[in-house]
Structure formats: structure tokens, C-alpha cells
Amino acid sequence: MILMEDIIREGHPTLRTRAQEIPFPLTEEDQKLASDMLEYLINSQNPEIAQKYGLRSGIGLAANQVNSLKRMFALHLENDNGELLSFVAINPKIVSHSVEKTYIPTGEGCLSVDRQVPGYVPRYARITAKFFTIDGEEKKLRLKGLPAIAFQHELDHLNGIMFYDHINKENPFAPVPNSLPLDGE
Incomplete structure (x- = not known):
């Protein structure tokens, strides 16, 4: 089971390194990593388990964050329809x-960043994403709102990019051109 001490923090070189494509079929090690990452997110959103193990709640986790340079991440959250x-x-x-574009008015957070980083993080409001499942099945998803933001945040991790790299350094709350803030935040 992945715990907070398994998640590397900003400053660690792996967070700034591009992850490598993963060949199929997945090795047992890769399958375990995938299921452990998803299990962390599910556990972190369960108040009893999170408290017992001291887990910070998360909706996404990239392999880089557990010091593995493999192009995979887990997401566990609801879309606008509650699905x-x-x-x-x-x-x-x-x-x-x-x-x-869109952004979260209160800013983004990250399990690898132990501090609040104020500022708007511009993201695409809607994306069409392609990826493979653990079984090697290709999936295509259209995402908007928080799921689209989370997908982009985790994909950035795989490219060695941190969310705060997108914040305007001169004025963190400068209006984001052609954007609407994410509702309900």
C-alpha cells in the first residue's frame, strides 16, 4: 500500500524528469504499481482509512510521484454529472x-507539494484524451471541468512539469485570457 512517505516531494529530480512509455503486455511490477496508485486515491478519499494511515486526500497520482519514471497515472474523482x-x-x-481555458479559482494542489501555492493555473476547459488500460485496451475520453484539469495536471507530471510552472510569476492572479473559472469551487 502506498503511504505519504512513498510520495516524493518537490525538489526531487524524478519530478522534473520525463517518464518513459510503457510496453505491453504490462509486467507484474507495472500492474502492481497501477493498482497501488489507484488504491492510494480511493483510500485517501475514505476518511477512516485516510486518518488511520495519515493519507492526504488526492484525486490524481502520477508514477513520477512515487519515484517511478513510467508513463502512467491514476485518477479517482466524479465528473459534473456525479459519475x-x-x-x-x-x-x-x-x-x-x-x-x-479554465482554472480553479482557489488554485491547484499536489500530493508532492507540501505548501499552498497561490495563483491561477490555466488549463484547457475541454480535452479529448487517449490512453491504454492495464489490459492494453485503448480508450478515448472526452473530459471537461475538474476531470479535464486533473488529467492535464497528471500528464504534466509525466513530462516533468509541476502545476506552479503555469502560474504567472509577475501576477499569480492575473486574468487568464479566454477563460472561465471552474464553477463550484
């Missing part, structure tokens, strides 16, 4: 995106 999106994306890509 649960819970999956591991292997070799994920964004194949198209909206011109319109």
Missing part, C-alpha cells in the same frame, strides 16, 4: 483540446 471516473491511464495523450 465516478476511476481509472489508470497508461501512455496517456491529449489528442485535441478546446481553445477556451
Whole structure:
């Protein structure tokens, strides 16, 4: 089971390194990593388990964050319709995106960052993503709102990019051109 001490923090070189594509079929080690990452997110959102093991709640976790340079991440959150999106994306890509941007008015957080980083993080409001499941099945998803933001945040990790790299250094709360803030935040 992944615990907070298994999640590396900002400053660690793996967080700034591009992860490598994963060949199929997955090795047992890769399958275990995928299921452990998803299990962490599920556990972190369960108040009893989170308290027992001292887990910070998360909706996404990339392999880089557990010091593994493999192109995979897990997401576990609800979309705008209250449907649960819970999956591991292997070799994920964004194949198209909206011109319109969005951002979370309160800023983004990250399990690898132990501090508040104020500022708007511009993201595409809508994306079409492609990835492979653990079984090697190709999936194509259209995402908007928080799931789209989370997918982009985790994909950035696989490319060695931290969310705060997108914040305007001169004025963290500068208006984001052609954007609407994410509702309900």
C-alpha cells in the first residue's frame, strides 16, 4: 500500500524528469504499481482509512510521484454529472483540446507539494484524451471541468512539469485570457 512517505516531494529530480512509455503486455511490477496508485486515491478519499494511515486526500497520482519514471497515472474523482471516473491511464495523450481555458479559482494542489501555492493555473476547459488500460485496451475520453484539469495536471507530471510552472510569476492572479473559472469551487 502506498503511504505519504512513498510520495516524493518537490525538489526531487524524478519530478522534473520525463517518464518513459510503457510496453505491453504490462509486467507484474507495472500492474502492481497501477493498482497501488489507484488504491492510494480511493483510500485517501475514505476518511477512516485516510486518518488511520495519515493519507492526504488526492484525486490524481502520477508514477513520477512515487519515484517511478513510467508513463502512467491514476485518477479517482466524479465528473459534473456525479459519475465516478476511476481509472489508470497508461501512455496517456491529449489528442485535441478546446481553445477556451479554465482554472480553479482557489488554485491547484499536489500530493508532492507540501505548501499552498497561490495563483491561477490555466488549463484547457475541454480535452479529448487517449490512453491504454492495464489490459492494453485503448480508450478515448472526452473530459471537461475538474476531470479535464486533473488529467492535464497528471500528464504534466509525466513530462516533468509541476502545476506552479503555469502560474504567472509577475501576477499569480492575473486574468487568464479566454477563460472561465471552474464553477463550484
